[in-house]
Amino acid sequence: MEVVLFYIAASIALTTSILVITRTTASHALIYLIVSLLAVAVIFYLLGAPFAAALEVVIYAGAIMVLFLFVVMMLNLGPSQVAQERRWLEPRMWIGPSILTLILFFEMVYILAGTPALTSGVAVSAKEVGERLFTTYLLGVELAGFLLLAALVGSYHLGRRYMRARREEIG
Amino acid sequence: MIKQDFVALAPYLAVAGGIVLLMLLVSFWRSVRVMLTMTVVVLLVSLGLVGVGIGNPPHLISGFLLIDGYAALFNALFIIAAIVTALLAYGYMRGRGGEQEEFYLLLVLATLGAMTMAAAHHFAAVLLGLEILSISLYVLIGYSEEGHPPLEAALKYLVLSGVASTTMLFGMALIYNATGTLVFSELGSTDFAVPRDELYYLAGQGLLFAGIAFKLSLVPFHMWTPDVYQGAPAPVTGFLATVSKGAVFAFVLRYALITDVLAIPVMSTVLLVFAVLSMLGGNLLALLQNNVKRLLAYSSIAHIGYLLIALLAVGVLADSLIAVEASIVYLVGYFLMTLAAFGVVTVLSSSSMEVDAESIDAYTGLFWRRPLCAVIMTTALLSLTGIPLTVGFVAKFYLIATGAEGGMWLLLWALVVGSAIAVYYYMRVIFVMVQKGGGDSYTHPSVKVEGMAVLVVIGLSLILFGVYPSPLIDFVRSSIGIAGG
Structure with missing residues (x-):
């Protein structure tokens, strides 16, 4: 079934x-x-x-x-x-x-x-996933944090250009 | 996590802590000069820690990262390349409006990604490292705030590199499906050995290597390379050509060493075809280029093709450490000469100019206007050609010796033919540079002290390691654990 x-x-x-x-x-x-x-x-x-x-x-x-x-x-x-x-x-x-x-x-x-x-x-329960993430894969979690930081800083920089262009267009 | 884990991870912790520090710095106090200084300090601290830890025995951290001499050598290369890029970028972006501080933050993040790949011992670590590196690079490529080319290049790289990462991820998933593990040593061990002709396993390896071939811009997957290299700001192009490719190569080499994947005939045949096509295709396509950045892009395709000889030797030679030694010596040479060539393009350009100094006209008579730049460029090009007394010769000699030991004659013939073709286009740039007159219409930006200083150091090391390579070779041998080094 x-x-x-x-x-x-x-x-x-x-x-x-x-x-x-x-x-x-x-x-x-x-x-x-x-x-x-x-x-x-x-x-x-x-x-x-x-x-x-x-x-x-x-x-x-x-x-x-x-x-x-x-x-x-x-x-x-x-x-x-x-x-x-x-x-x-x-x-x-x-x-x-x-x-x-x-x-x-x-x-x-x-x-x-x-x-x-x-x-x-x-x-596999959520608890087991959590235990694994904070023991074996701790480094992976930390690295994922840096991955998000890179994306955040990058999107801030690229988005700023767009926002500035918009601001200039408006006034 | 135990104490030894932290000790082994020290270079990583330094870079990661440095990233947090730089991020806080940028939020509270915007100053390009301070940012550059801090970036260089953070990277130097990490480099020092790499140097301190280089003699330690290999240390595996929860099956995730393997910190050993191999990783340390690659890490040192990546950190040095990042320092060079930071110093070159400072002069390149000077006098430009907009926010420049994030450049350095992203550069250090990209370095962290590359360092993770060099030590990766688990597919998850590979993917995380690769994505940290790629996401930082998307933004670095499109960093300039004016003009279309950077954004076009960034978008091309974003889409194509994203597809390549997905392909690799799917390949990893299929390999996991066939074997039930993501750890390299378990993939290589006989306990987990699956029938090697199992369809899922082979399909997974095929997809994985297709993604890798894209990231290394090997010939059937090279279409994006010239456009992205041309569009990216010159210092970023240098970083892209060295660290991004070096990191992927560090992973592939480690993966091939531990899992013995190249013992599968199909895989080694496919890679052999990629290698031959890259050596011949890269050099032939470079012949008609009038744009120095595109020319160097095609030349980098050919050089990674040469490097595959060492990778393929892993599957052939009984003592695979010889192949590792050849790869690392070659990569040291490749990093130095590529950084020097793109470095000269960088110091002759400025981000406030419409385009970088990439047209070959900008180099006409350069020797009479900027002798030092021209001399360094000439050295780099001679080294790329593989002329004796430069590090490029030592590097190529190593590859040929390795290839001959493994009896890989087809590859060696491709290397010889490719190098012969390459002489033509490298020499053309050199001839143009010594021509008298011309180029008067072209105005170069003012001299950048720190950029020139870095270039002089790289230029000297190109010659030094070419004339007297034994310290470099001994260092590489002792780090990767070849006895009698």
Whole structure:
């Protein structure tokens, strides 16, 4: 049964990923991307990695949504673009992603209702992940901190140029 | 973490602490001069700690980083290259508006990434090091606040390098799928040995090496190199050509040594094809270049092609330490001559100019206008050609000796043919420089003292190690543990 669950989630992930790269409007692609990430989260859960599954939903699906919102906010939309936006988000658009998400939802309910169904047979709890991260992989965590610092300093520097150009444009 | 871990990690801790210090400094007190001084101090402290720890026995930290003489040698190279880049960049960016302090912070971060790769003993460490290095480089390439070329180059590098990193990551995932481990020593040990023809394992190695070939800009994956090298600010180009490639090579060499991946016939054949194509392709494409930065970009492609001889020798020679010795000696030479060549381009350019001094016209008659620059450039180019009495000759001699010992005649023929082609375009630059007249329309920025001082030191070491290489060779041999060094 687990195998069937896996194949359903995997085929949803593949289908939506293909849809992401073939959609012509960014918002449609993004919605499919979120569904794809949810499907991957289900796969992680089936593999016995509930922590990774939770991160997938919280960070990827959640953070990407927020990032998208920021981008839309920074684009300074005029009235014509608002109308266009409305056209993109008409109800018909929601049918495909909703069906796929519903399938994933039923899968999740099935998994949570029954006994733990795992393809790998071993579940790794969040506690074990945490213990590993702060013992064996401590150096990796530290290095990841520096990776984020590099990204932060870099985006500050590149973004400043853009902000200054904008300021000069305005006044 | 125990005491020995901290002792072994001292150079890393110095650089990491230095990064935090520099970051705080930049937040409270903006001064380019102070920033440069602190950067150089931090890097020198780290270099000193590398030197102190070089004789210590190899130390493995939770299977993640392996700190030994090999890592120390590469770390020393990266730190020296970073110091040179910082000093050159100071003069290059002088008189320019905007914020320059972050440049040094990113430079030190990139060095930390490279140092991590040199000691990596675990795929996670490789990836983290590679990404710290690459993300810092994206910004360094697009650092100038004016003009389109830097941003175009940065974007190209961002997209292509991102794809390459993803390819490598996917390869690592497949290797993990086939073996169940990410630690190099376990990948190499027989306990974890998988049937070597297992499809996942081979596909993983193939993807991993495709990503590596991109990062090293080997010929089928070299398309990005000239554009990025041309668009990046000259000091960053020098850093990109040396540290970025050196770090990836340090990882590949260690990986090949420990896991013995080159014993798989398919892998060594693919790398052999890459090497031959890079040696011939890089040199042929450089022939028609009128842009010195592009010319040096193609020449660096060819040089990494030569270096693959030493990498491939790991799979052939019984005593693979000879191949390691040849690689490191070659890389020392490559670092010095590449930094010297890009250094001359840097001191002749300024970030306030529209483009760097990259057109060959800018070098016409340089010998009569800026004799010292021209002499250093000539030395660097002669060394790149591999003329005796320069370090380039010693380096190439080592490669040929290693190749001959392994009986890799095809590669050696490619090296000879490639070097013969290379003479033409290196000499063309030298001839242009000694031509009388011309270049009057070209105004060079004023002389930069610290940049010239660094260049003179590198130029002298090019000759010194060429005439009297035994201290260098002895040092390399004793560090990597060849007896009787």
